[in-house]
Structure formats: structure tokens, C-alpha cells
Amino acid sequence: MSLNTDFMVKVAQTAIQGVPVTLQIVLVALVIAFPIGILFALIRIYRVKGLQRLVQFYVSLVRGTPIIAQILIVYSAFPSLLNMIIGRAAFAINPIYYAYIVFTLNAIATLTEVFRSALQTVDKGQMEAGLMVGMQPRQTFWRIILPQALISALPNIANTTLYLIKNSSLAFIMSVKDITAIAKTEAAFNYNFLEAYLVVWVYYLIICYAAEVVFYLLERYFSKYRRPIKKTSGFNWLPFGIKQPKLERKQS
Amino acid sequence: MLTIEGLKKSYAGNDILKGISIDVNKGDVISIIGPSGSGKTTLLRTMTTLEEADGGHLTFAGVDKDFEKLTGKEVNTIRRNVGFVFQNYNLFNNKTALQNITEGLIVARKVKKSEAEKIALKALERVGLTDRKNHYPSQLSGGQQQRVGIARAIALNPEVIFFDEPTSALDPELVGEVLKVMQDLASSGTTMVVVTHQMSFARDVSNRVIFMADGHIVEQGAPKAIFEKPSEQRTKKFLTDILANV
Amino acid sequence: MENIKLIINFLGQLLPAINITLIVSVSSIILGSLLGLLLAAARLSESVVLRVLASVYVSVVRATPAIIMIFVVYYGMPMLFNDWFHTNIDGWNRMYFVIIALTVLFSAPVSEIMRSAYESIAKGQMEAGLMVGMTPFQTLYRIILPQAFVVALPNFANSVINLLKEGALTFTIGVVDMVAKAQMIVANNSGGYAWQTYCALALIYWVISLAIDKGVSQVEKSYQAKRKTIAV
Numbered sequence: 001m002s003l004n005t006d007f008m009v010k011v012a013q014t015a016i017q018g019v020p021v022t023l024q025i026v027l028v029a030l031v032i033a034f035p036i037g038i039l040f041a042l043i044r045i046y047r048v049k050g051l052q053r054l055v056q057f058y059v060s061l062v063r064g065t066p067i068i069a070q071i072l073i074v075y076s077a078f079p080s081l082l083n084m085i086i087g088r089a090a091f092a093i094n095p096i097y098y099a100y101i102v103f104t105l106n107a108i109a110t111l112t113e114v115f116r117s118a119l120q121t122v123d124k125g126q127m128e129a130g131l132m133v134g135m136q137p138r139q140t141f142w143r144i145i146l147p148q149a150l151i152s153a154l155p156n157i158a159n160t161t162l163y164l165i166k167n168s169s170l171a172f173i174m175s176v177k178d179i180t181a182i183a184k185t186e187a188a189f190n191y192n193f194l195e196a197y198l199v200v201w202v203y204y205l206i207i208c209y210a211a212e213v214v215f216y217l218l219e220r221y222f223s224k225y226r227r228p229i230k231k232t233s234g235f236n237w238l239p240f241g242i243k244q245p246k247l248e249r250k251q252s
Numbered sequence: 253m254l255t256i257e258g259l260k261k262s263y264a265g266n267d268i269l270k271g272i273s274i275d276v277n278k279g280d281v282i283s284i285i286g287p288s289g290s291g292k293t294t295l296l297r298t299m300t301t302l303e304e305a306d307g308g309h310l311t312f313a314g315v316d317k318d319f320e321k322l323t324g325k326e327v328n329t330i331r332r333n334v335g336f337v338f339q340n341y342n343l344f345n346n347k348t349a350l351q352n353i354t355e356g357l358i359v360a361r362k363v364k365k366s367e368a369e370k371i372a373l374k375a376l377e378r379v380g381l382t383d384r385k386n387h388y389p390s391q392l393s394g395g396q397q398q399r400v401g402i403a404r405a406i407a408l409n410p411e412v413i414f415f416d417e418p419t420s421a422l423d424p425e426l427v428g429e430v431l432k433v434m435q436d437l438a439s440s441g442t443t444m445v446v447v448t449h450q451m452s453f454a455r456d457v458s459n460r461v462i463f464m465a466d467g468h469i470v471e472q473g474a475p476k477a478i479f480e481k482p483s484e485q486r487t488k489k490f491l492t493d494i495l496a497n498v
Numbered sequence: 499m500e501n502i503k504l505i506i507n508f509l510g511q512l513l514p515a516i517n518i519t520l521i522v523s524v525s526s527i528i529l530g531s532l533l534g535l536l537l538a539a540a541r542l543s544e545s546v547v548l549r550v551l552a553s554v555y556v557s558v559v560r561a562t563p564a565i566i567m568i569f570v571v572y573y574g575m576p577m578l579f580n581d582w583f584h585t586n587i588d589g590w591n592r593m594y595f596v597i598i599a600l601t602v603l604f605s606a607p608v609s610e611i612m613r614s615a616y617e618s619i620a621k622g623q624m625e626a627g628l629m630v631g632m633t634p635f636q637t638l639y640r641i642i643l644p645q646a647f648v649v650a651l652p653n654f655a656n657s658v659i660n661l662l663k664e665g666a667l668t669f670t671i672g673v674v675d676m677v678a679k680a681q682m683i684v685a686n687n688s689g690g691y692a693w694q695t696y697c698a699l700a701l702i703y704w705v706i707s708l709a710i711d712k713g714v715s716q717v718e719k720s721y722q723a724k725r726k727t728i729a730v
């Protein structure tokens with residue numbers, strides 16, 4: 001096989017400028033979607049009248065449609081929407097904001113489900129114990145329930161992050177200059193598409209694996225309370241990332 | 253000190269508690285016994301407002317009111333003055349043994365952290381677990397967890413502590429250590445209401461035994477009377493069955 | 499109101515292209531499941547080499563964006579075939595490339611689902627089956643697989659929906675599927691009615707996803723009903 005390795009090196013050097021863009025999209029989406037996801041999960045769990053239907057509808061809609069369709073809708077609807085509000089300036093907006101919108105909307109739906117199932121794994125005895133030592137439901141939720149839920153959600157939050165990282169590769173459709181977009185432009189000069197995409201592939205593998213390591217460490221650090229003393233589970237380096245999210249629930 | 257009258261509770265049309273009246277005096281150690289499904293857990297949970305009652309009157313900690321008319325504030329008052337020890341411990345999983353005890357003191361009672369830790373350590377000492385103060389619940393045996401559960405309740409110094417079958421989730425060899433702690437509590441004058449299947453505790457430690465069946469109190473009295481010459485046929489049958497199975 | 503009429507109109511224009519989506523999805527589901535089965539078998543096999551290879555495969559695929567997989571297959575396979583088999587596959591129907599890429603993408607999660615379903619059932623049940631005198635094959639076929647199927651079904655459905663959504667990237671290598679069609683419609687209207695067109699597109703996918711979910715919960719219900727009647 002004759003891959004143009006010089007070209008690959010060159011693409012690797014230019015495409016690396018897209019890495020921060022990709023990370024930025026993922027982080028912004030996660031940070032904004034996190035609290036909203038918790039809120040939506042609570043709405044679902046406590047069956048808040050009116051809102052619960054709405055959240056359910058939203059989650060189902062986002063989950064049931066391809067991200068590309070969501071991108072196309074946001075990218076075509078928002079500029080004219082904004083145009084009505086802020087006038088012509090809307091068309092000069094950096095397209096990365098559209099990426100933020102799409103991926104945040106997307107992450108909210110996923111995280112809602114993640115938090116919903118995580119909150120449900122926390123035994124209701126924890127709330128009762130809190131009430132019986134005189135704490136308010138709200139205090140018990142923040143101090144006892146939510147921390148436990150977040151930790152048991154970590155594997156699924158990791159999955160959500162991986163999805164976001166991978167899906168962010170479609171940001172180029174909104175002319176965001178991310179890794180994929182840069183490589184694509186480079187490749188178009190003399191049709192070295194395969195080389196360019198191989199480089200991009202490696203970048204995504206690195207980013208995804210790095211994210212997995214980060215989440216592995218987070219999980220290790222935060223779930224110290226779930227580990228019986230001494231018995232530590234070693235990191236599974238070889239097939240890493242294949243561990244299934246386990247929503248184990250400590251039954252006492 | 254604590255009086256309930258005509259306490260009623262039903263789930264989905266099934267009457268579980270059909271008018272229960274109990275009088276708890278200071279220093280009482282009351283054992284509630286009865287067949288499975290007779291409503292013992294429900295009784296404790298409604299008395300402590302974990303579950304809403306459908307009817308009945310409560311006199312406790314300055315509250316003198318029908319259950320259904322309790323305000324949020326009064327519910328708080330009641331909860332502040334009772335302790336609860338759960339069948340499956342319900343320790344806060346994300347907190348160490350010590351933090352399990354200080355949590356309520358600091359957050360609900362607004363006790364200073366250093367003060368709370370002093371109180372907590374004293375409570376842990378009473379249940380013999382000072383050396384496990386930094387362990388998480390998952391790192392403790394069932395018996396140790398339940399002792400922390402008891403320490404958590406006594407640290408708040410409540411008027412009365414309720415126990416819902418505190419030993420029935422435990423392996424047989426761990427039952428003893430928990431019963432011993434409860435016995436110490438009883439002899440130090442703590443007011444206790446204990447749902448139990450441990451007939452030895454009911455007979456030897458408590459000063460009153462209540463036998464419940466089908467949402468009624470069938471019979472109550474001194475342990476000696478209940479165990480040696482029960483006046484009701486159902487009590488006799490229950491005791492013969494359960495003692496035969498020990 | 500106006501918009502709803504528009505969307506309905508666009509639905510009518512998009513729907514004929516649905517067969518591309520269906521062909522691509524169904525072929526990838528079938529091929530991907532077969533590949534997934536092989537992978538699961540490899541993960542469960544005695545051979546360390548097979549196990550390691552299969553797990554590396556799964557973890558790499560799991561970290562690969564769908565669009566990159568499609569591009570790499572589309573641009574890479576002709577080159578591979580040219581160099582190794584001296585065959586020219588440039589003329590292949592482009593759908594084949596998408597099907598291959600999606601098959602690879604689908605096989606990884608499916609192998610994991612199959613494996614964990616098998617593991618969750620196999621332990622006690624195989625022994626129980628052997629003890630009552632069934633052969634290992636009979637036990638597998640009559641006892642383990644039916645139960646594993648029920649365990650795996652919701653996750654499998656989830657993966658199918660993901661595959662369906664990833665299949666919406668078919669247009670990126672020039673196959674005229676619903677997405678490409680939608681873009682053409684927008685272009686023909688010189689950019690007008692864009693969001694209505696894309697909403698129609700999203701609606702079609704949503705209905706398919708809902709149908710899959712509905713089907714799965716139906717099957718699950720019927721299984722639970724069976725269990726109950728046995729349990730009485």
C-alpha cells in the first residue's frame with residue numbers, strides 16, 4: 001500500500017489545531033447539559049405535572065433522530081431566528097456557537113436518562129435515614145443522594161462523553177474548523193483523503209482513550225466508599241474501555 | 253411522654269392499621285411482636301411521620317394534634333425528637349462511620365463540626381466502634397453497620413428511639429453484638445420502641461410487650477405475663493409457633 | 499399551520515428515499531450481528547490471542563466516530579483491494595461501503611451485548627441443564643439462548659437505533675438517501691423552507707425509532723407474560 005506519509009505528517013501538524021476546538025465543543029456541551037440533565041431527571045422521577053411529559057417528549061425526540069438531522073435543523077433554523085432578534089449580525093456569528101447549541105441539546109437528553117437511572121439506583125432508605133436524623137429532604141438530596149447518584153453515573157457519563165467526542169466530528173457540516181474539517185480541507189488539495197482520515201482517526205482514538213483514562217481515574221477516586229478495604233481493582237489496560245457500565249447497587 | 257390514639261393507615265383500600273393506641277413513658281423499653289405482615293413496620297413508620305397516617309391523634313414533644321393535621325413544622329419537631337434504627341441500617345453510603353453520625357448534628361442541629369465530632373466519638377465508643385470511625389459502610393460488617401446506625405440515633409439524644417427489626421438482616425453470629433448494645437442502652441434508661449423477632453430481647457430486656465396481629469393490638473403487658481400466661485388464644489399460638497421454631 | 503402543511507409535503511418527497519436507509523440498516527444489522535456473534539465467541543474462547551484481538555477490535559471501534567469509519571472504508575478499501583487482490587472495486591455501488599462501515603460499527607457493541615447476556619445466564623443454567631441430562635448443545639439452545647435473548651433485547655434495540663442514526667451519514671459519500679434528498683430539496687428552494695424540510699427528515703427517523711422501541715417492549719411484555727403463567 002502506498003500511503004503518502006509526508007502528507008500524513010503534514011496533516012497531523014495542521015489538524016492538531018482542531019483538537020482544542022473539538023475539546024471545547026465537548027466541554028461546553030457537558031458543562032451546560034450537566035445541571036439541566038439533573039433537573040430534567042428530577043422532573044421525570046418526581047413526575048412533575050406538565051413538565052414531565054415535555055421532558056419525556058424531548059428526550060425521545062433527541063434520542064430518536066440522527067445527530068445530522070439535529071445539526072441541519074439547528075443550522076438552518078437558528079440563524080433566521082437570531083436574525084429576527086439581533087438583525088444581520090446573526091449571520092456573522094462564529095459557527096462554533098451552533099455546534100455548542102446542537103451538542104448541548106443532545107447531551108441534555110442523554111444525561112437526563114443517565115441521571116434518571118442513577119438517581120433511581122440510590123436506595124430510598126438513604127432519604128429516610130436523612131429525614132430521621134432531622135435533615136430536610138432538600139439537604140438530604142444534595143448531601144447524600146446526589147453524590148451517590150453521580151458516582152454511580154460515572155461510567156454512563158463517560159459513555160456520553162465518548163458519544164459527544166465522536167459526534168463532534170460532524171461539526172464540520174456547520175463549517176466549524178475542528179479536526180475533521182481541517183483534515184478534509186488539506187486532503188481536498190490533491191485527493192489524499194485516505195491519509196487525512198487515517199490521521200484524524202488516530203486523533204479521535206487518542207482523545208477517546210484519554211477521556212476514558214480520565215473517567216477511570218475519577219471513578220477510582222470518587223468511589224472509594226464503595227470499595228471494600230484493601231481489595232483494589234487494577235486498571236484493565238489491554239482491552240481498555242470495554243468495561244460495561246455497571247450500575248451496581250449496594251444491597252445491604 | 254408519647255401517646256398515640258386510634259392510629260389508622262391503609263394502602264390502596266387495604267386497612268393495615270385499624271386504630272392503634274400506644275402510650276410510651278420515659279424510660280420504657282417496649283417490644284412489639286407479631287406475625288409477618290401484621291403492620292409493625294407500618295406502625296413505626298406512621299408514628300415517626302415517615303409514612304402519612306390516615307387517622308389518629310398524637311401527643312409528643314409539645315405537639316398535640318391529629319396526624320392528618322400536622323404541619324411541616326410539627327413534622328420537623330417530631331423527627332427531631334425521635335431516632336430511628338432501620339432494619340437494613342440505611343447508613344449514608346458516601347459517608348464514613350463518623351460522618352454518618354455528625355451529618356445530622358451539623359446539618360440539622362447546627363452543631364459546630366468539632367463539637368459534633370466529639371459527640372460522635374462518644375456515641376461510637378458506646379457501641380464499641382471507635383477504631384472504625386473512618387470506615388465507610390461498605391467496609392463494615394452488618395453488625396458493625398447496625399451499631400453505627402444505633403450510634404447515629406443516640407448521638408442526636410432523642411426522646412425515644414424506634415428500632416425496626418434491627419437484627420433480622422444480620423447473620424446469626426452477628427446478632428449478639430447488636431443486642432448487647434441495645435441492652436446497654438436499655439439499662440442506661442433510654443426510651444426505646446423495638447419491633448423484634450428476638451423473643452429473648454422481648455422477654456428479658458423490655459418492660460412491656462405489645463402483641464400485634466392484623467393491624468390490631470391484640471394484647472399487651474409485662475413480658476412475664478405475656479410469655480407465661482397470655483390471655484388471648486392468638487398470642488398463645490404465635491408464641492408457641494415462634495418458640496418451637498427457635 | 500402553514501409550516502405543518504409544508505412539513506407534510508416534504509415528508510411525501512422524502513419518503514421514497516427511505517428504502518436506501520432500510521436496505522443499508524437491515525443489511526448492516528444482519529451482517530453486524532453475525533460478526534458480533536463471532537466476536538463474542540472470540541471473547542469467550544479459550545485462546546488468549548483471540549480474546550485479545552477481539553477486545554482490541556471492540557475498543558478501537560468503540561472510540562471511532564461513524565463518519566471517520568465510513569470515510570476510511572470508502573477511501574481505504576479500494577486501495578486495499580487494488581494492492582492485495584489486484585481488483586478494482588471503484589465501481590462498486592457506494593452503498594456497499596456504507597454497509598461495510600456500519601457492519602463494523604454495529605458488530606462491536608453487539609458483541610458486548612451478546613457476551614454479557616450470555617455470561618449473565620450461562621453460569622448456573624448450563625450446570626442445571628447438564629444435571630437433568632441434556633447435552634451442552636441442547637442446554638445452550640433450549641435454556642440459555644432464550645433467556646439470553648430476553649436479557650439482550652433492550653440493549654440490542656438501543657444499538658439498532660444507534661445504527662439507524664449513524665446510517666444517516668450515508669449521504670456523506672454521495673449516496674442519495676433521505677438526508678441527501680432533503681438537502682436537494684432545500685437547494686432547489688434556494689435555501690428556503692430549510693428547517694421545515696429537515697424537521698420532516700427528523701420526523702421519519704423518529705417514527706422508525708419509536709416503532710423499534712414499541713416492538714421491543716411488546717416482545718418483552720409477551721415474555722414476561724409467559725414467565726408469569728409458568729410461575730403460578
Ligand SMILES: Nc1ncnc2c1ncn2[C@@H]1O[C@H](COP(=O)(O)OP(=O)(O)OP(=O)(O)O)[C@@H](O)[C@H]1O
Binds near residue numbers: 263287292
Ligand atoms: N408501601 C406499601 N404499599 C402497599 N402495601 C404495603 C406497603 N407497605 C406495607 N404494605 C402492606 O402492609 C402490610 C403490613 O406490612 P408491614 O411491613 O407493616 O408488616 P410487618 O408487621 O412489619 O411484617 P414483617 O414482620 O414481615 O416485617 C403488609 O400486608 C404489606 O403488604
Ligand SMILES: [Mg+2]
Binds near residue numbers: 292293294416417
Ligand atoms: Mg417489618
